[in-house]
Amino acid sequence: MTFTQLQQARALDLPSREAMLHRAPSVQQFWSSNNELLSNAWSEWEASEKDNLFTLDDSLLDAKLRSAVTQAWENPEKETEVKALLEEVSPDVYQFQFFDPERLVELRAYLEKVWDAKIALRPPYGIVLNRRGAMLDKRSEGYLAAPSFQAFYRTMLDTYMRPIARLLFPEIMGYDAQTFGFSIHYQPNTDTSIRPHTDASAVTLNINLNVPGETFTGSTVDFYDVKAGKVNPLTFTPGSAMLHRGNVPHAAQPITSGERTNFVLWLYGNRGQMPPQSVKSVDVDALERWTVPSQPQDKFAPF
Numbered sequence: 001m002t003f004t005q006l007q008q009a010r011a012l013d014l015p016s017r018e019a020m021l022h023r024a025p026s027v028q029q030f031w032s033s034n035n036e037l038l039s040n041a042w043s044e045w046e047a048s049e050k051d052n053l054f055t056l057d058d059s060l061l062d063a064k065l066r067s068a069v070t071q072a073w074e075n076p077e078k079e080t081e082v083k084a085l086l087e088e089v090s091p092d093v094y095q096f097q098f099f100d101p102e103r104l105v106e107l108r109a110y111l112e113k114v115w116d117a118k119i120a121l122r123p124p125y126g127i128v129l130n131r132r133g134a135m136l137d138k139r140s141e142g143y144l145a146a147p148s149f150q151a152f153y154r155t156m157l158d159t160y161m162r163p164i165a166r167l168l169f170p171e172i173m174g175y176d177a178q179t180f181g182f183s184i185h186y187q188p189n190t191d192t193s194i195r196p197h198t199d200a201s202a203v204t205l206n207i208n209l210n211v212p213g214e215t216f217t218g219s220t221v222d223f224y225d226v227k228a229g230k231v232n233p234l235t236f237t238p239g240s241a242m243l244h245r246g247n248v249p250h251a252a253q254p255i256t257s258g259e260r261t262n263f264v265l266w267l268y269g270n271r272g273q274m275p276p277q278s279v280k281s282v283d284v285d286a287l288e289r290w291t292v293p294s295q296p297q298d299k300f301a302p303f
């Protein structure tokens with residue numbers, strides 16, 4: 001009797017949460033030895049579910065953002081219309097509408113199907129181990145390898161995040177070829193908060209996936225305004241995004257009711273390089289900004 005990769009993946013014995021928390025060598029071993037099996041299982045899963053899965057594409061995005069970005073790709077001089085949609089809400093932190101809140105139901109339904117697939121996903125354990133989160137980038141073992149999700153993930157990073165980030169933070173040019181991403185989920189009593197930290201990224205895009213009416217309390221992301229010596233607590237609304245340099249200190253306050261789900265996307269340079277702290281004013285031509293780097297994705301992963 002032969003088993004499909006999907007059946008074999010579903011039969012795997014997962015490492016315990018304890019082992020994951022302790023970052024036991026056996027956990028690393030589990031993900032690396034099963035990486036190919038899991039990735040094949042996601043392809044089989046997608047093929048078997050294709051009639052039930054919503055097609056992820058940029059129609060999920062805010063219509064104004066999509067239209068401004070599409071125009072800027074056609075004519076980079078029009079990037080000013082993208083910039084007009086971005087609001088600085090704390091020094092070096094910009095907020096804008098990324099997803100169309102009304103369409104998030106479809107994305108969340110897709111992600112529910114992903115959880116129901118019963119294929120192991122590696123939770124992010126950067127600062128804390130997040131139980132209902134998943135690694136999203138191909139460089140991460142145990143990532144969400146469903147081909148349709150991967151195509152959508154690339155669109156979010158290559159078509160939207162990178163040129164927008166370059167528009168705000170020109171010094172990231174040359175330090176933005178590599179991508180990284182994970183999802184996080186907060187709920188009271190389990191995964192509630194993240195202590196103050198900076199990200200190992202040149203730039204971070206943090207996008208909220210809560211659907212309209214899916215409310216929560218607490219769970220602000222506090223951004224530290226180091227110069228002014230104060231903290232700016234910011235609250236996500238459904239589909240909104242915050243884009244910031246990785247080196248801006250921030251923390252997630254405890255969630256006190258409800259739930260919050262986000263995608264967190266990072267860009268950095270080859271082998272994890274980040275822009276030197278000293279360079280801030282770099283002159284970049286609009287034509288250069290609206291491009292996708294030709295360097296191949298490397299294997300470096302911060303966690």
Ligand SMILES: O=C(O)CCC(=O)C(=O)O
Nearest residue numbers: 194199206221252262264
């Ligand atoms: O709570 C958030 O949305 C921020 C998460 C975060 O800062 C991180 O995962 O590095």
Ligand SMILES: [Fe+2]
Nearest residue numbers: 197198199250
């Ligand atoms: Fe962070």
